[in-house]
Amino acid sequence: MITLIGKELAKEGVSFVFYGAAEECSDCRFKASCVDSLKEGHRYTITEVRDVEQKCPIHECEKVKVVVVENGEFTILTDSKGIFEGSSFDFNRKGCSNKDCDFRDMCFPEGISKEEKGFYVKDLGKFKDCPRGNSLEKCIVKIHD
Secondary structure, three states, X not given: OEEEEEHHHOOOXXXXXXXXXXXXXXXXXXXXHHOOOOOOOOEEEEEEEEEEEEEOOOOOOOEEEEEEEEEOEEEEEEEOOOOOOXXXXXXXXXXXXXXXXXXXXXXXXXXXXXXXXEXXXXXXXXXXXXXXXXXXXXXXXXXXX
């Protein structure tokens, strides 16, 4: 998928979460190719940076570059049932009352919403440090397009 991103951020391998379009974007002639193809709240990774630049008043150096992005990968902690590399999953983590847990961002990662569908890229093995004693598996996952 092609989009535009601030010139300073346009580097292969950079991941970002799209939080929605700025107010100034509503009248921009590049809106369709810049923000309309992105889904709010999702993480993307830049896979290619092209040599095309455009002016954009909302970015630091007032320039954006054309980039190719794909859905980003996440390292997550999940219930240890049914994890096979390449298999699909529904991300439907149940709530956890431990708001101060050091690992909370892996159980509820930013950029992936509840009931999202994706697939397991890699199983990183059992995770034994859950303060609640839950049986968890550490995995790399990717969301379907």
